């Protein structure tokens with residue numbers, strides 16, 4: 001068995017992992033990037049629409065254009081990577097020794113490493129997780145599967161499509177199908193408000209006359225070999241299906257865009273602690289988890305809507321890994337918790353030292369208009385015309401600002417009504 | 420139709436824009452938080468345009484398709500024309516990002532947005 005030693009092993013070559021591997025290499029860490037698929041790039045490689053890189057490159061790029069800029073950088077720096085390599089398990093030896101067992105086309109490899117940067121993305125919720133009963137014929141795809149078929153392999157999976165979920169992923173997939181000449185019969189959304197951005201409702205649904213059913217659920221799939229129709233039911237205020245409101249939509253394909261969940265099974269086996277609100281790990285300001293030297297970034301940390309933040313997290317995790325390697329561990333400090341206040345669903349990271357700049361990512365619980373987002377302990381405020389769960393709030397707090405909270409026991413973020 | 424409500428799609432703020440066509444034919448736009456919204460509303464009322472994206476088949480490449488987009492927004496009524504044109508062609512690898520795939524269609528060029536390297540076919 002081949003055995004190799006590294007400062008940092010990065011698992012998953014989407015934008016988070018690629019950004020982390022580049023940064024780690026720039027900082028002089030001996031690094032390898034390990035990817036399951038036969039392609040680098042993760043989700044953006046199969047996103048042909050624009051909307052990527054507005055913050056990072058100040059340009060509106062397609063997912064593909066965005067990720068190739070990073071491929072070029074990887075090549076220039078000579079970042080080491082493995083494709084078609086499945087991480088089988090992770091073992092903890094001591095605080096600064098981990099073993100990553102990888103099955104590669106060349107055989108089983110054992111990577112000994114001081115730090116681990118875990119960037120394996122999120123998994124898509126499948127049909128058995130959202131209370132849809134009935135048949136399980138061909139023609140049911142997750143959005144990611146449909147996107148891989150269409151935009152990597154050029155195969156359109158069906159002709160008459162029903163999409164479950166009105167987040168940006170569902171809306172963007174609806175437009176992709178419509179552009180390719182498929183008939184998108186409906187987008188079905190459980191909540192009473194759309195999940196995605198209003199601009200995507202306009203340019204993805206209204207442009208193609210695609211009906212959106214808010215406050216509805218698909219309760220049943222019907223079909224012998226292939227999907228023939230779905231049964232849709234209205235839900236009440238409490239999101240419970242209302243008897244007698246069922247109707248059918250004939251279709252040959254169901255596409256699930258019903259949410260993402262950080263993909264962390266492998267780390268949970270070695271004792272990772274999970275935040276029930278993000279469903280990702282509890283982390284400090286270096287994105288280090290409760291397992292020393294294990295850092296998590298990108299959709300494995302928290303489901304992001306913007307790739308720019310994913311890259312930022314990947315780079316930060318690499319800086320954390322560097323700091324860890326230099327100091328033989330992240331030095332212990334009095335970590336201050338960051339807590340959720342009014343109308344905040346989650347906040348990442350969970351602990352800060354107050355000794356360096358940090359970037360906070362949060363989502364609201366409910367859409368709200370004319371509000372103020374505030375962090376009272378440091379006297380920070382931001383007026384917002386609109387806050388919505390679909391848009392992550394990003395706040396950068398400088399060390400100077402954080403010093404104001406030096407005697408506080410915690411730092412809290414909340415959304416309060418504006419005047 | 421003398422008044423229309425639009426949602427600005429230029430940035431995530433998604434402002435609601437009220438567009439009124441004045442008797443003289445000029446446009447009055449309310450609700451935009453920034454000038455780009457005013458520009459958008461004018462364009463949207465007079466001649467709505469969109470970027471179009473798709474994939475085109477590639478032979479002898481490391482990927483079976485290359486993703487493409489129009490390098491400028493094209494009139495909405497031309498979207499199908501662009502899609503038909505991209506569906507009917509097949510390219511040979513290699514393809515470079517930015518390479519023009521179809522020149523001058525509906526006032527824009529269709530350009531590649533992914534790289535496809537040549538691999539030797541068996």
Ligand SMILES: Cc1cc2nc3c(=O)[nH]c(=O)nc-3n(C[C@H](O)[C@H](O)[C@H](O)COP(=O)(O)OP(=O)(O)OC[C@H]3O[C@@H](n4cnc5c(N)ncnc54)[C@H](O)[C@@H]3O)c2cc1C
Pocket residue numbers: 011012013014015016017034035036037040041042043044047049050051052053085086087119120121122143147168169170172173263297298299300304305306307308310
């Ligand atoms: C349809 C759609 C549209 C989007 N549109 C936009 C947009 O317009 N603008 C924008 O900014 N963002 C957009 N996003 C979001 C953006 O794509 C994601 O936030 C981003 O890709 C997350 O990056 P990641 O690196 O965390 O995960 P991913 O991109 O999912 O990459 C994870 C990688 O890890 C690999 N992996 C998983 N498990 C293992 C394992 N055990 N071993 C090795 N490798 C593994 C996977 O194969 C994959 O390559 C969109 C997403 C989707 C789905």
Ligand code: SF4
Pocket residue numbers: 427428429430431432433434450451452453454455456457
């Ligand atoms: S008007 Fe300006 S701020 Fe409002 S959505 Fe359009 S671009 Fe954004």
